[in-house]
Amino acid sequence: MSTEPVVTDGLTKRYGPVRGIEDLSLTVRRGEVFGFLGPNGAGKTTTIRTLLGFQSPTSGTARVLGADVTDAAALRAARANVGYLPSEPGLDEGVTGRRLLAYHGRLRGDVRSEELLELFDPPLDRKVGDYSRGNRQMLAIVLAFMHDPDLVIMDEPTSGLDPLKQEQFHAFVRAEQERGKTFFFSSHVLSEVRKVCDRVGIIREGRLIALEDVDDLLHRSGKVVRAEFANPVPADAFAVDGAHDVTVGDGESAATGTRAGTTVSFTYTGPYEPLLRRLLDHDLVDLAIEEAPLEDVFMRFYGGGVDGDGTVADVTGDESRAETDSDETVADDGERDGEVSTGAST
Numbered sequence: 001m002s003t004e005p006v007v008t009d010g011l012t013k014r015y016g017p018v019r020g021i022e023d024l025s026l027t028v029r030r031g032e033v034f035g036f037l038g039p040n041g042a043g044k045t046t047t048i049r050t051l052l053g054f055q056s057p058t059s060g061t062a063r064v065l066g067a068d069v070t071d072a073a074a075l076r077a078a079r080a081n082v083g084y085l086p087s088e089p090g091l092d093e094g095v096t097g098r099r100l101l102a103y104h105g106r107l108r109g110d111v112r113s114e115e116l117l118e119l120f121d122p123p124l125d126r127k128v129g130d131y132s133r134g135n136r137q138m139l140a141i142v143l144a145f146m147h148d149p150d151l152v153i154m155d156e157p158t159s160g161l162d163p164l165k166q167e168q169f170h171a172f173v174r175a176e177q178e179r180g181k182t183f184f185f186s187s188h189v190l191s192e193v194r195k196v197c198d199r200v201g202i203i204r205e206g207r208l209i210a211l212e213d214v215d216d217l218l219h220r221s222g223k224v225v226r227a228e229f230a231n232p233v234p235a236d237a238f239a240v241d242g243a244h245d246v247t248v249g250d251g252e253s254a255a256t257g258t259r260a261g262t263t264v265s266f267t268y269t270g271p272y273e274p275l276l277r278r279l280l281d282h283d284l285v286d287l288a289i290e291e292a293p294l295e296d297v298f299m300r301f302y303g304g305g306v307d308g309d310g311t312v313a314d315v316t317g318d319e320s321r322a323e324t325d326s327d328e329t330v331a332d333d334g335e336r337d338g339e340v341s342t343g344a345s346t
């Protein structure tokens with residue numbers, strides 16, 4: 001039996017006739033931050049809910065910390081060492097954050113809530129029902145980590161956090177990884193995955209379409225080059241090896257403020273020397289070379305669109321999230337082991 005924290009083999013979940021995930025085989029290695037990336041409706045949440053035992057697979061297998069997800073007793077024991085951070089935590093609205101914290105502490109242990117509250121500080125004496133989205137998410141973070149689990153499964157964990165808290169959360173995840181913790185991290189925000197993940201699995205329409213190191217993805221993605229010239233350059237001047245998506249415009253130059261020059265932009269995956277020589281053949285007045293956004297990479301290698309806010313667009317057009325599977329009546333409450341009201345943690 002594999003000792004890796006998460007192992008799925010041919011994992012399939014259908015909601016009646018509706019596709020959830022199909023034939024998903026992946027391994028999350030101990031100590032890695034694994035990004036699970038895909039557009040809306042791709043099957044990320046379905047995967048997570050199946051891993052946590054909220055719903056049964058239609059076929060295939062999955063093991064979490066060695067426990068078969070269909071073995072309720074084994075999974076319950078394993079989940080004592082799993083943190084779960086949902087995207088929209090189903091917290092008990094009627095009690096204060098402090099009470100919820102105490103309840104969770106009694107349920108699974110509290111070895112570090114004080115330390116966590118220094119970083120993520122929801123107003124504990126207010127009722128959770130009065131919390132802002134960001135405060136709910138911060139409380140959910142504390143609840144997910146307070147028992148110091150070895151594996152944390154997170155579904156779009158930074159949705160609702162302001163940019164500063166998002167940064168803090170990313171730094172926290174990296175520090176936790178240093179402590180040997182493992183993360184399964186679903187997101188449709190590519191820039192986030194790039195910041196914290198070691199490997200990424202890309203899911204689309206229920207199927208895993210790519211599995212690779214984030215570094216490899218970035219290497220293949222190359223650089224975005226934007227150059228401005230004092231004089232017009234021929235349209236084919238940058239049709240060189242390694243240049244993709246070359247756009248030549250003679251619009252207004254940001255550098256010179258005139259309309260005389262030419263602006264050129266393209267993605268470049270080749271070596272610098274020939275590129276720089278080519279640029280200097282013309283009257284270069286401004287140059288920017290930046291890392292290509294993963295959004296572009298996603299589009300170039302895997303197809304599919306990206307919204308203006310840097311998230312992968314819904315390429316499925318799937319509006320069929322209707323309840324179609326009777327075994328979901330329990331699962332949709334969040335937990336099937338009687339922890340419904342405080343479903344933000346394991």
Ligand SMILES: Nc1ncnc2c1ncn2[C@@H]1O[C@H](COP(=O)(O)OP(=O)(O)OP(=O)(O)O)[C@@H](O)[C@H]1O
Pocket residue numbers: 015018019020021038039040041042043044045046047188318319320321322323324325328332
């Ligand atoms: N309880 C359910 N009943 C019926 N269909 C469902 C149910 N849950 C999910 N689905 C369907 O399964 C597919 C995958 O949805 P899922 O929520 O797993 O995607 P996702 O990648 O998490 O998307 P998002 O980023 O929008 O949360 C979609 O077609 C969705 O409509």
